[in-house]
Structure formats: structure tokens, C-alpha cells
Amino acid sequence: MNAPAIVASVLGADYSRLAGEVRDLQSAGVDRIQWDVMDGHFVPNMTFGAAVVGACRPHVDLPFEAHLMVEDPDPVLADFVSAGCNTVIVHVEACPHLHRTLSMIKGMGARAGVAVNPSTSLDFVAHVLDQLDHILVMTVNPGFGGQEYIAAMEDKVAEAREIADRSERPVQVEVDGGISADTAAAPWRAGADLLVVGSAILDHPDGKGVATEEIRQVLT
Numbered sequence: 001m002n003a004p005a006i007v008a009s010v011l012g013a014d015y016s017r018l019a020g021e022v023r024d025l026q027s028a029g030v031d032r033i034q035w036d037v038m039d040g041h042f043v044p045n046m047t048f049g050a051a052v053v054g055a056c057r058p059h060v061d062l063p064f065e066a067h068l069m070v071e072d073p074d075p076v077l078a079d080f081v082s083a084g085c086n087t088v089i090v091h092v093e094a095c096p097h098l099h100r101t102l103s104m105i106k107g108m109g110a111r112a113g114v115a116v117n118p119s120t121s122l123d124f125v126a127h128v129l130d131q132l133d134h135i136l137v138m139t140v141n142p143g144f145g146g147q148e149y150i151a152a153m154e155d156k157v158a159e160a161r162e163i164a165d166r167s168e169r170p171v172q173v174e175v176d177g178g179i180s181a182d183t184a185a186a187p188w189r190a191g192a193d194l195l196v197v198g199s200a201i202l203d204h205p206d207g208k209g210v211a212t213e214e215i216r217q218v219l220t
């Protein structure tokens with residue numbers, strides 16, 4: 001099995017020096033940056049918009065993905081693509097017309113992803129597989145970093161892998177929430193191509209580089 005990519009979430013970063021934080025994460029060796037966009041309605045927290053993402057874009061070469069934890073993502077999809085996100089991920093729970101939303105993202109030239117909360121089934125995915133590049137399985141209830149990994153989601157990761165492998169196009173499976181050196185191996189072995197890591201990297205006492213390497217060590 002190929003080792004998964006490590007995607008750094010900047011949710012818990014120092015917002016007073018965000019460009020420096022993404023530069024530090026690039027230096028630490030992460031593979032991507034994930035922007036946890038929250039509107040205070042879909043989840044009980046608010047974070048940043050496309051302007052903040054765009055301000056950080058020139059500072060690193062890493063791919064950016066926008067994880068839109070927002071009630072109505074359609075009106076802002078283009079903003080995050082224009083800000084430099086290669087992948088835009090919406091929540092199925094917030095998209096009554098998911099097939100159209102995903103095709104809009106693809107029409108803008110970005111990779112289209114769908115995220116599912118812990119209690120949400122993957123039954124719908126088969127109906128949008130023709131528009132899908134990315135499935136994000138949440139292993140915490142979205143809204144905050146530093147939460148405990150929900151191991152019960154591993155069966156859903158395996159199910160997402162099985163669905164993704166049915167597609168004629170490459171579909172990546174990503175896991176997000178509570179990922180650390182202690183929890184990373186199981187979702188990877190269940191089929192994840194990408195692991196989103198926030199606090200385990202950002203809050204590590206020995207720094208982002210050591211934290212990233214510790215996680216890579218368990219993924220061999």
C-alpha cells in the first residue's frame with residue numbers, strides 16, 4: 001500500500017501569522033494544506049473566507065483544498081477556486097442538489113469532493129460518482145480541532161474505498177479528525193489516500209517537522 005498524503009489543517013494555526021504558518025507547514029514536509037471554512041451555521045464555529053486563502057496562496061507551492069463546512073456552498077465555490085484551491089469539498093448534508101454542485105466545481109477546473117459527517121451514510125455516493133474526485137470521511141463531528149478520533153468510522157472508510165475503486169476515474173479517499181501518530185495507521189489501512197491532520201502537527205511540542213515525521217513513521 002502506498003503511504004497516504006498528509007494534509008495539514010490550518011484550523012488551529014496562529015491566525016496572526018497565517019502565511020508564516022503555511023510556510024512552516026511546507027517546510028515541515030506536509031503534502032497539502034486544508035482550509036476548514038466554517039460559517040457558524042452548518043457548524044457552531046466561524047473561521048476564514050476565500051480572501052484569507054488567497055492571501056496565503058502566493059506563499060507556498062502546496063496544493064490547497066477548501067473544506068466547506070457551510071450551509072449553502074454554491075454561491076462561494078468560485079471564490080475558493082479563484083483563491084487558488086485545487087480541490088473544493090462540500091458536505092452532502094448541506095447540498096440538496098449535490099450532483100449539480102459537484103459538476104459546478106468541476107466546471108471551474110477544480111477537483112470536486114464530498115464530505116460526510118459521522119452519522120451520514122455513503123449510500124448517495126453511487127449516484128454522483130460520475131462527478132466525484134474525492135470523498136472525505138469525517139472522523140470527528142465537524143466544527144473544532146483537537147477532538148477525539150472516532151474509530152467506528154473505519155468501516156465507513158473501507159466502504160468509501162470500495163465505492164471509489166468502482167469509479168472509472170481516480171477517486172481519492174480522505175479522513176479528517178483526530179488523526180495523530182497514534183490513530184493514523186488504522187484509517188490508512190482501511191483505505192484512506194489522504195489524512196488530514198491539525199492539532200497533532202500544529203500543537204506538537206517538538207514542532208511541525210518532528211510531528212509530521214512521527215506520523216510518516218507509522219505509515220510504512
Ligand code: DX5
Binds near residue numbers: 009176178179200
Ligand atoms: C473539524 C475539522 C478538524 C480539522 C483537523 O471540523 O475539520 O477535523 O480539520 O483537526 P484535528 O486534527 O485537530 O482533529
